[in-house]
Amino acid sequence: MNGLQKVVALTVLLVFPFVSVAVFVGPIDTPVLQGGTATLRCSNSDFSGGVRQWREEGKTTFADQNGIFVGDTFTKYQDFQISAPSATQIDLIIPSAKVADEGTYECEMTPDKGSAVFTVEIQGSTPIITVDGDSSGSPIILTEDVETTLRCTATGYRPAVNLEWYMNNVKITTGVSEDSPIGSGDTFETSGTLTMTPTKDDNEGSLECRTTGQQVVPDQIGSLSLNVQFKPRVKVTYEFTTSTILCSADANPVTSIQYVIFLNDTAQTPGQSLPFNNAEYGCTRVKCDVTNSVGTGTDTRSEELCPEPSTTTEMPTTGATTMSPTTTSKPTTTMKGEIAPQVNAAVIAVAVIIPIVVLVVIILIVICFKQRKFCFAPSKTGSGGTILKKQPSASNADMIRNQPEVRQSVHKYDDEPKKPRIPRSSTGNSKKQPGNDAAPRQSGGSPVEGNRGSPVEGNRGYPAENPDGRNQDGGGQGGVNYADLEFQNRQGDPNGHGQIHYPEEEPTQYASILV
Structure with missing residues (x-):
């Protein structure tokens, strides 16, 4: 039975398990290790009589259901055995396999037959x-x-x-x-x-x-x-x-x-x-x-x-004593x-701190410019080295008038500054009244003694008024009057601002104040 026949027979058995079908199962190729035992199987469930035998391909039959034939022709097969447990089966057993036992063996069970190759490894x-x-x-x-x-x-x-x-x-x-x-x-x-x-x-x-x-x-x-x-x-x-x-x-x-x-x-x-x-x-x-x-x-x-x-640091020397250079921590x-x-850490710290300080300074400068105060002291000199004069504001007139070292003179305000007038007395005389502070200041010194403190009573509220409420007419003119205040800086003494100015640094300064 060839391979196709086997497949067909197996399929019939699987598909029709309860149907009795005649099946021939012939030997298959069988290898065996030298010295081992091999069995070549052969069966036909539909066998009812006829020939049941084994032969080697190209040679005569050497066995049937009764066993191995004897004689000189069958010497090769003398160790072989036949197993025929029933009328439908005849198997060939090859014990103690050797190379000489190799061959192609055929089983015939009427009307079918099949062959297989037996090899010894x-x-x-x-x-x-x-x-x-x-x-x-x-x-x-x-x-x-x-x-x-x-x-x-x-x-x-x-x-x-x-x-x-x-x-x-x-x-x-x-x-x-x-x-x-x-x-x-x-x-x-x-x-x-x-x-x-x-x-x-x-x-x-x-x-x-x-x-x-x-x-x-x-x-x-x-x-x-x-x-x-x-x-x-x-x-x-x-x-x-x-x-x-x-x-x-x-x-x-x-x-x-x-x-x-x-x-x-x-x-x-x-x-x-x-x-x-x-x-x-x-x-x-x-x-x-x-x-x-x-x-x-x-x-x-x-x-x-x-x-x-x-890095090394030289210690300062005193007299003839010489200090050895001390090596600082490297x-x-x-x-x-x-x-x-640690050096990396120091560098990183410096790199972080410096930008922060610069940023803070910039912020402070911006705030100062916006507030317009506390930032820069005014310069004493202008371009070309010219000394600038300080101009007191009118709002500080009372403070300035009450400062020591100030000489007051009053004149009619017009385009050109005039020499200070001395107020007339109630009698019309231009004669200096006792205690009048209009005396000219002494060179290099303070005003006359009578000028310390407040002006004399007769000079307060200039222009002077008569008892009847009219202005004095001793040459004075009606209208708005101003007081020219002359600051006299004295060497070594503080001026009205609490700062020391030397004559060669800041000359006499003037301010006109509405009175």
Whole structure:
């Protein structure tokens, strides 16, 4: 029964489970591990009589429901067995399978027959991975960036197997090739190669060679770890807390590795660390070379190392005594371009405070200009150095009149200033009245004694009035009168504003006040 017939028969059984249908079930291809037992099944539920037998393809029948035939012709099958538990079944049993038992066997049950291939599998040795014929074991030594060809050999397999390569359980599809199998007796040998250029990342990786193509025998795996050697990866750093240059490296192998630190291209004593506290070098280029059996790796610091700056403060000297310069606390600036956190904090504080102060000053200036007070003292001089005169306001007339050091004179207000008049007496005389303060001031001194305090009674309320209410006519004119006040600044004495003005700084000043 071929495959199609089997499918049809199975479908009928599923669709019509309660209908009895004649079904022939012939043998199927059967592999077996050498030395194992295999059973080739054959049955026909509709068999009612006829032929029930086994034969090998191209050869004569060697068994029926009664068993294996005997004779020299049937020597190959003498170990075979027939199982016929019922009239509808006849099975062939092959115990202790060997390669000689392989073949295509056919079962016939009238009117149907079917055939199957019987094979014997042999498990070979574990595949071996070698490099240039070296199979010294795992790990296998490779060199970074050097192309390498690895070979895998699987021997003693039946049937011949195929080979596949894996790196860390990931199948490799590039750089793979396979030779034709070579037979040796009942088994075959298969070889294949993998060409790869290992990298540092492949170090300590797991490389596998797997066999494929057998059904009974599981895939066999040959594996090893990789020892990929590479020149040092170098890193040079500076440890600020200990003022030490440090050199580190990632390398394989690490045996016989050598570290050399260079200052301004001058090699120092070999070692991984070097104190850097000698100011004689100034700003210094720092480089580190590390060498192993593969090669030399190097690293140069991106910035030069500079001595730690220091500031000194000279103490003042007194007489012959000389004080030693005292070193002030140095900012913790260690290397060029690298400032300690506290210095950074100070710079940040200054950068914040200064703009705030400037902003406050600007606000105060704006307020002063708007209020027009308390901002700027008036200038004493104008352009060209001319001394400006202070002009008292009319609202302060009473205050000015009552100040000491003031001499009053009254005249008729008109376009041109006139000399002060002396008020006439009630009799019309121009004669100076006793106590009259209109006397001229003395040069360089104070007004006459009679001028201190308030004017005499006869001069108050100028122009003077007669008892009958008329103005005095002793030359005086009616109308509005003003008092010219002359400030006499005396050296060393405060004027009416409470400030000292010297004669050469501020001359006599005048103000006209309505009285």
